Amino acid sequence: MTQPRGQWSGRLGFILAAAGSAIGLGNLWKFPYMAYENQGGAFVLIYIVAVLAVGIPIMMAEILLGRRYQKSPVGAFLRAGADKVGGKLWAGVGFLGVTAGFVILSYYSVVAGWTIHYILMAIAGKLGELARQPELLQNHFVNEFLQNSRLQITYHLVFMALTTAAVYFGVKRGIERVARYLMPILFGILFFLLIYSATTPGFGRAIGFLFQANFAAVDRYGFLEAMGQAFFSLSLGMGAMLTYGSYMNRSGSIPKSTLQISALDTLIGLVACVIMFSIIFSFDMEIQKSSSILFTTLPTVLVQLPGGNWVNGLFYLLIAFAALTSTISLLEVVSSFAIDELKWSRRRATLTMGSSIAVFGILNALSNGASAPLSTFNPLGRSSTAGVFGTLDFLAANWFLPVGGLLIALFVGWFLGRRDAREELEAGHGVMTGFGVWRFLIRFVAPIAVAAIIVSVILGYEYQ
Numbered sequence: 304m305t306q307p308r309g310q311w312s313g314r315l316g317f318i319l320a321a322a323g324s325a326i327g328l329g330n331l332w333k334f335p336y337m338a339y340e341n342q343g344g345a346f347v348l349i350y351i352v353a354v355l356a357v358g359i360p361i362m363m364a365e366i367l368l369g370r371r372y373q374k375s376p377v378g379a380f381l382r383a384g385a386d387k388v389g390g391k392l393w394a395g396v397g398f399l400g401v402t403a404g405f406v407i408l409s410y411y412s413v414v415a416g417w418t419i420h421y422i423l424m425a426i427a428g429k430l431g432e433l434a435r436q437p438e439l440l441q442n443h444f445v446n447e448f449l450q451n452s453r454l455q456i457t458y459h460l461v462f463m464a465l466t467t468a469a470v471y472f473g474v475k476r477g478i479e480r481v482a483r484y485l486m487p488i489l490f491g492i493l494f495f496l497l498i499y500s501a502t503t504p505g506f507g508r509a510i511g512f513l514f515q516a517n518f519a520a521v522d523r524y525g526f527l528e529a530m531g532q533a534f535f536s537l538s539l540g541m542g543a544m545l546t547y548g549s550y551m552n553r554s555g556s557i558p559k560s561t562l563q564i565s566a567l568d569t570l571i572g573l574v575a576c577v578i579m580f581s582i583i584f585s586f587d588m589e590i591q592k593s594s595s596i597l598f599t600t601l602p603t604v605l606v607q608l609p610g611g612n613w614v615n616g617l618f619y620l621l622i623a624f625a626a627l628t629s630t631i632s633l634l635e636v637v638s639s640f641a642i643d644e645l646k647w648s649r650r651r652a653t654l655t656m657g658s659s660i661a662v663f664g665i666l667n668a669l670s671n672g673a674s675a676p677l678s679t680f681n682p683l684g685r686s687s688t689a690g691v692f693g694t695l696d697f698l699a700a701n702w703f704l705p706v707g708g709l710l711i712a713l714f715v716g717w718f719l720g721r722r723d724a725r726e727e728l729e730a731g732h733g734v735m736t737g738f739g740v741w742r743f744l745i746r747f748v749a750p751i752a753v754a755a756i757i758v759s760v761i762l763g764y765e766y767q
């Protein structure tokens with residue numbers, strides 16, 4: 304029994320869903336703390352160059368593959384590779400993507416679940432109370448909440464249930480609908496916080512920190528992290544954009560959509576930095592662990608606004624919304640594999656995959672407390688020391704996604720054929736003036752840049 308393939312209602316639906324996938328914890332949680340750790344300016348500049356030279360070309364490549372072959376990653380590569388050198392082996396790129404989606408979702412949903420805890424605390428009025436005394440909140444987060452696996456697992460399961468429900472209802476009635484409601488609210492809340500941060504004394508310093516490049520502050524891991532973050536934030540290298548592209552109508556423009564999605568994603572990452580750094584600099588906050596700024600530092604400032612407890616609640620609601628539209632895309636990659644290749648019904652695929660990932664996430668949450676040996680696990684240096692999540696996140700963002708992206712770039716640049724690529728990029732767009740530039744980027748710049756960074760990290764690592 305084959306069901307007709309789902310489709311977005313139109314280009315706006317696609318843009319909202321894809322921007323929903325891109326904008327998430329990567330922008331609001333990871334990007335600010337990585338920019339902070341790498342001392343701002345130079346890192347941000349490298350990140351933007353990575354988006355322009357590597358991210359945007361690869362996003363176009365993914366969407367075009369999806370739309371042309373009307374399948375999610377495994378099926379698309381099976382079809383596209385069939386008459387090329389390498390043949391069925393190319394499906395491996397799709398499998399890598401499905402695996403990455405599975406792994407990323409399993410920890411992403413746990414972190415996303417933390418926001419539910421904060422929202423509930425706000426509703427109970429407790430968040431405001433804790434946030435008024437920074438040590439109390441710090442203590443609550445690190446020593447109580449993070450030690451409580453049962454609570455974290457409960458929220459993780461709630462988050463997985465919401466994700467699964469959205470994917471269950473399909474492309475238009477589930478995924479797109481959630482994005483249509485949540486994305487505008489998200490933009491609204493962020494705008495409000497941006498205006499607030501512009502009134503704080505640290506605003507100017509935050510802008511300076513972000514845009515004054517000091518290259519001495521960035522080493523080769525800085526490059527690896529900036530590039531990995533570009534992949535992670537734009538949802539590239541694992542077929543999420545490919546899958547969403549497969550539901551896109553041929554009358555929409557791929558180049559235009561790609562530019563809009565990437566611009567929105569980058570803008571929101573920068574806005575998140577401006578908001579957080581303004582606050583940190585205004586109040587001279589001491590940062591103990593930059594990866595927990597979002598859960599320990601920010602509330603203590605937001606609480607000083609009128610209605611502080613509620614402002615905080617709203618803030619975590621924003622993060623939860625952003626995370627949900629991303630987890631949906633991760634689950635869609637894994638489920639659509641089962642739908643396309645194993646011929647499962649959407650219902651069976653989402654319930655089975657959603658619950659398997661939920662179980663895997665429980666294992667993550669359980670082992671996170673007891674992860675001392677793993678936290679020293681160091682795939683070629685400077686991995687995060689944040690336990691299981693940190694390790695999985697480090698592997699996914701810095702290795703799985705860039706390697707996946709490299710293979711996608713090589714396939715589309717060197718195997719797909721110029722005519723096929725051009726035809727697909729121009730369908731719904733008209734003559735593409737930048738085609739030559741895109742092709743140069745996807746054939747040379749993107750693969751060489753990704754490979755060079757990977758090689759420099761491997762060669763530069765000091766083996767003991």
Ligand code: PHE
Binds near residue numbers: 330
């Ligand atoms: N882009 C999402 C974020 O920034 C994470 C993500 C990665 C989603 C890969 C889908 C695929 O949070």
